Amino acid sequence: MTGRAKKVAASKKKANGYKMPAPIATGEIIHDTTMKKKWRIGPSIGVGGFGEIYSACDHDSTPKSSNYPFVVKIEPHENGPLFVEKHFYIRNAKMDDITSFMKRKKLSCLGMPSYYGNGSHNYKGEKYRYLVLERYGKDLWSLFIDSGRSFPAPTVFQIGLQMVSLLYP
CATH class of the missing domain: 3.30.200.20 (Phosphorylase Kinase; domain 1)
Structure with a gap:
């Protein structure tokens, strides 16, 4: 035995310093x-x-x-x-x-x-x-990707109206 302790793997941390969770199994x-x-x-x-x-x-x-x-x-x-x-x-x-x-x-x-x-x-x-x-x-980003990274003008207007109505009811 060399006297060295085994290194424990460090937890994953994001740039903001928060520890990230290990993946939780589906069905838990x-x-x-x-x-x-x-x-x-x-x-x-x-x-x-x-x-x-x-x-x-x-x-x-x-x-x-x-x-x-x-x-x-x-x-x-x-x-x-x-x-x-x-x-x-x-x-x-x-x-x-x-x-x-x-x-x-x-x-x-x-x-x-x-x-x-x-x-x-x-x-x-x-x-x-x-x-x-x-x-x-679905989240907006996924819808954007699914639309080929381009929304038709009516969709942009609908999103804009929904955002404004949520901010100023």
Whole structure:
């Protein structure tokens, strides 16, 4: 024995200094202790500045291929941004609160997903924080790529009107 300790592989960190989560296996079940729900993780749909975003469904449902009605944002527990975001959604994005606000303001669209749950989850010895939100359709970038990197003028106008109506209802 040479007396040297084995080096442990360093965690992946982004340029912003946040630790990135290891990939979570499709089918992993996470337990929401507050809302008493279970969620099944689906395929990853993206990586953000401090974590990963997965498609998800209720534990009891069986989604057809790509029909996952929720997203789960996951970050390592020692990161902080999702903690702040989670508390915003808990206070401001419950389905009943959003519906009531939209009726009061006579809005047809709010542009903010509804909150469905949150919690902590241990996976392969790591502790993660997660947030469950309503899943919207395809993101704008994917639609842009699917359109051959060019939107027709009517589409650009529709996107612009939706953005303005969300900013100035």
